Amino acid sequence: MKKDQKIIHPKGCPHQLRAIKDTMELLSGKWKFQIIGTLILSGATRFMELKRALDGIAPKKLSKDLQELEINQLITRTVKDTKPITVEYAITEHGRTLDKLINEITEWGLTHRKEIIK
Amino acid sequence: MKKDQKIIHPKGCPHQLRAIKDTMELLSGKWKFQIIGTLILSGATRFMELKRALDGIAPKKLSKDLQELEINQLITRTVKDTKPITVEYAITEHGRTLDKLINEITEWGLTHRKEIIK
DNA sequence: CAGGATCCTTTACGATACTG
DNA sequence: CAGTATCGTAAAGGATCCTG
DSSP states (O other): OOTTGGGGOTTTSHHHHHHHHHHHHHHOSSSHHHHHHHHHHHOSEEHHHHHHHSTTOOHHHHHHHHHHHHHTTSEEEEEEOOSSOEEEEEEOHHHHTTHHHHHHHHHHHHHHHHHHHO | OOTTGGGGOTTTSHHHHHHHHHHHHHHOSSSHHHHHHHHHHHOSEEHHHHHHHSTTOOHHHHHHHHHHHHHTTSEEEEEEOOSSOEEEEEEOHHHHTTHHHHHHHHHHHHHHHHHHHO
C-alpha cells in the first residue's frame, strides 16, 4: 500500500464497518453461532437436544438466544403436538445465508488452533 | 435430511462447535472485528486514527482490545520514534487469515440489512 | 499522541430450583 | 419436555480526566 493511500477512504470504509457492526450486534456472544451451526448441521432440533449439543449452556441462556434468533428471522420455533409437547427449532431460509459465514468461522477456529499450538 | 440422520453425528459436530467456540472466544464483542477490518482495509494505522475510524469507541476499550489482538498474534504494535511518539498497529500474516471471514461478516451484514428493510 | 486510572452502568453468563 | 424465576458474578462497555 502506498503512503497516504488510506486517504482514499477517509470516510470510505464506514459502510463496511457498519456492516460488520450489524452482524456482530446480532450474532456476537458465546452461543449464537454455535446454536446456528448446530441447526445447520443437524437440522430441526428440540430444546433439550440443543442443550445437550451445546455443552454447558444454561436453559435460560439458550431460551433467550433462541428468542433473539427467532425475532431476527434466522430460526423458526415449532410446537409439536406430541404427548409431552416438544418444540423444534430450525434454520430459516434467511438463516441459511449464514452458511458460508459459519463455515469460515469454523475453518478459522481450526486454523487458529493449529497456529497457536506451534 | 432423512429422519434420524442426525444420529450420524451424535457426538459428531463437537469439533466443529469447538472451532466456532475458539473463534468467538477470541473475536466476539462489539469492536474486535471492526478493528481488524479497519487494519485490513487501511493498512497500518495509528491509535488516534483507529479511534476516529471506529466511531464511538472509548480509548480504554480500544487499548484493551488491541492488546488482546496483539497477544493473539493477529496484529503488531510498533512505536514510531517521531516527535510526539506515535504507535502504529498493523495486521500480521496470521491476522491475514481472517480476510475471508471478515469479508463474509461484511457481506452478511449487508445482506441482512437488505432483508430486514423489506 | 497514546493510553492508563477511575468510576459507573449495563449486559452476559451461569447455577439452581421450579412450573405447566 | 420446555422453558421461567431467582439470584449472583463477571465481563463488557462507556464517560471523563489525567500523564509522559
